Amino acid sequence: MDKFLVAQKDEWTRMGIQAWIHEQRVQVNGRAVKNNYRLKEGDQVELTVPPPEEVTVEPEPLPLEVVYEDDDVIVVNKPRGMVVHPATGNLSGTLVNALLAHCKNLSKIGGELRPGIVHRIDKDTSGLIMAAKNDHAHQSLVAQLKAHSVDRHYVAVVNGSLAHDRGTIDAPIGRDPHHRKRMAVEHQKGKPAITHFEVLERYRRATLVQCRLETGRTHQIRVHMKYIGHPVVGDPIYSSNYRKFAIQGQALHAKSLGFEHPKKGGRIQLESELPSDIGKLVQIFRQD
The missing domain is CATH 3.30.2350.10 (Pseudouridine synthase)
Incomplete structure (x- = not known):
């Protein structure tokens, strides 16, 4: 029961759901149940969310x-x-x-x-x-x-060497059914997600890529790069060797942003430099 309910809304946590069940805010077919109740086809679930x-x-x-x-x-x-x-x-x-x-x-x-x-x-x-x-x-x-008229370009350092200089990853993303805090490519229940990538530099153990988001799903670039076998360097959730490199968190930076001004009209196009830790990481890979 708790696994079923926590999957219904992103903001609901397992601990919070279990507290609601303990407070008898969850009923199945008109009767209060416990956390370990196993749902059956046709069950009517009613949840009274506290204010x-x-x-x-x-x-x-x-x-x-x-x-x-x-x-x-x-x-x-x-x-x-x-x-x-x-x-x-x-x-x-x-x-x-x-x-x-x-x-x-x-x-x-x-x-x-x-x-x-x-x-x-x-x-x-x-x-x-x-x-x-x-x-x-x-x-x-x-x-x-x-x-999809907002330009959002990211720069990422990813593991390994990509087979193509550019490409598009079109794969739906949803909650990972096995890991509550992760997202994954879910062809049945996922929402449409499209990421365009282009190789900027190649190194012996990694690749510097630019990614353009066509959609904006949670962890989209991180999930898509893992899906094609090149997780973002330093990613503590989607990369198995994230501790190898001297960076706290994933080597991913939202480098440019473009949009139409909501009142004045006209295009606003902005860019930012790579943070120093990603810059140092790139230098290490260049010298390797």
Whole structure:
């Protein structure tokens, strides 16, 4: 029962579901059940979700590398190790906390925990991320993301030598049925996911690639590169030899970002340099 319920929504955790079952918030065919209840075809499952706890996300004057800013949009170069938005039990030290301190206003569409946030990058991925300062800008940027008109280019160091200089990975991504915190290529239940890649440099043990996202699934580049046999160097989830290299987290950087300005019109195209740790890693591979 707990495995079934935790797979229904990304934000639900196994521990939280087990607590709800213990509180008899879960019933099957009108009767309370335990965590280890095995579902049968035709079972009617009813879950009474408790009301959300009130949370307050406080502004924090954290360092921010602002790449672009006006009255509608702000784009920052997020460092590796910074979480994008707060979650229950982790309400400080995030990009949202820093944005709340830096900006007078952020859009409210994302709710209390995600004000201004229109897309995300992983905690241990560095690079460009945009946020909306008002609801109109938020709606425009989200619409552009859905229409695949936002340019998002990443640079990654991946294990091994790719067979082709460029290519497209078209493989649906969903929750890994065997590992709760992982994503995987799931042909039956996954959502469409497309990544275009191009080789920039080849080394003896690795390859520097540029990836362009056509869709924006969780861990998309990391999952797709693992799927074709070339996981991102340093990836603690999808690479088996991640401890071999002197980098904390995956060697993946959101290098460029392009979008139509939500109010003024016209194309905004931004770029950022590779962080120093990925730069040093590239130099090591070049000298190898």
